[in-house]
Amino acid sequence: MITQQSPPTESPHATGAAVAPPRRLDAARLREFALSHAMVIVMLLVVMYFSYRSARFGTLDNFQTITIAAAPFALIAVGQTLVILTGGIDLSVGSVIAVSAMASASTVAGHPERLWTALLVGLVTGLAAGSINGALVAWLDVPPFVATLGMLTAASGMAYVIGDGAPINGLPANFNQIAGTRVLGLQLPVVVMIVGIVVLAVVMRYTAYGMRVYAVGGNRVAAELAGIKTHRVLFSVYAISGLLAGLSGVMLASRVLSGPPTLGSGYELDAIAAVVIGGASLMGGRGTVWGTVLGLFLMQTLNNGLDILVVPAYWQKVIKGVLVVAAVTVDVWANSRRR
């Protein structure tokens, strides 16, 4: 009662202002740091937990296993990052992997010596599929969800058409060279993954193109008025995503030495999950390649660790689903607090 009735005096406010802020600032800074690096912290906790539970987990051998498993996802996840940065989405990458792999496999099936041609055919197939997505979205204003959903179905169908409804088996053994070649002791898919990640991370951070992508995603009208050719930027991200899916498809086919039309099915969801866990906003304009890489490796590490601990696959799916939603919830919450 007394405190309510007494008029506010100068001194409590003054001392409150003088004493409290430094303490509050430190706590706030700590929280800010924890929130903005939430994924890194979660990643460290996951790694620590698995290392504690299993002696095998922390070995270099196992790290290589994780890396090799991550490689086919890494390229499409990075491509997906660019698309999501523009505020779009590419649902077709899984099917584009399938159709590129089939195109590549069917090329090499007839001509074992044409390894490079097979690689090129796979890349061109991916690029073509991505370009169709890009053209639909950029110039015909088809919503990305719809355009790439159509491609998801159509490309999957094309994969079966190429194989006459069946997997292409009995590929010449030299096709395995693409995925089997070792560079500096690393398998080629891993090298391609590292190169792809570094190149795109640098492009997005240090080039005019990267800035255009962020601008188009952040505010398309403002980007247009600032003189950016937004149609071209939109087209390019889908084309890049398709090309990377094509590359991923060729390497997967080479690894399994066959062309199953179901290859890559469902991969688009893992790629999107990696991007989202990595802190990108589906509204566009916010996110980084490094964030996606972190998100991807978090998922792959969980897969691997849960496998080692012999957690049933069904539970693994449940855990992954919870992880995606939790990551986005924390991110949304952190952002609303920051403002």
Added chain:
Amino acid sequence: MALVPEDRKGAGLVLGMSVLNNATLPRLPDFSLGGWLRGGARTAAVDRAMTSVHLRGKGLRQQVGTLSGGNQQKVVLARWLTGHVKVLLLDEPTRGVDVGARSEIYRIVTDLAASGMAVVMASSDMAEILGLAHRVHVIRDGAVAGSLDRAELSSDDAQGRIFRLAAGLDGTTIPLPHPQDDVS
């Protein structure tokens, strides 16, 4: 030619990007070499431009969305000042801008005009029009209803004339439409 649009948040700025990057956008070709951003050159040029308009903020890395309305508008304006501009188009440049920033924006526009830049401003703020313009065209229903030159603007009746032109009451220049005209 540079444009400062009316809808600052919708059309002028990418709110999630930094002051530096927003200021870079319209001059991306100038600030990049073979596709690579020229870090030093653009930081220096943007810093100079933002200093010249007395931008108040936490530095070039600050997110534009966290600036006040007036300071956001200064960014929209100043980002064109990093290079040569012949014609500056302003659309309601002080809408939603606080008084302090408003007078600074007026000073910037006056300085630019004095330096030889052609400034075309669309405004519905009478004080702004009378205070800044050398020549006024009153637009009504998508057509120029009348014009006032500098001498006419300094007369006491200027405000009244502009109002009459805008309302279509100036019988000498605009005949009042008759209902019969529409039927014919």
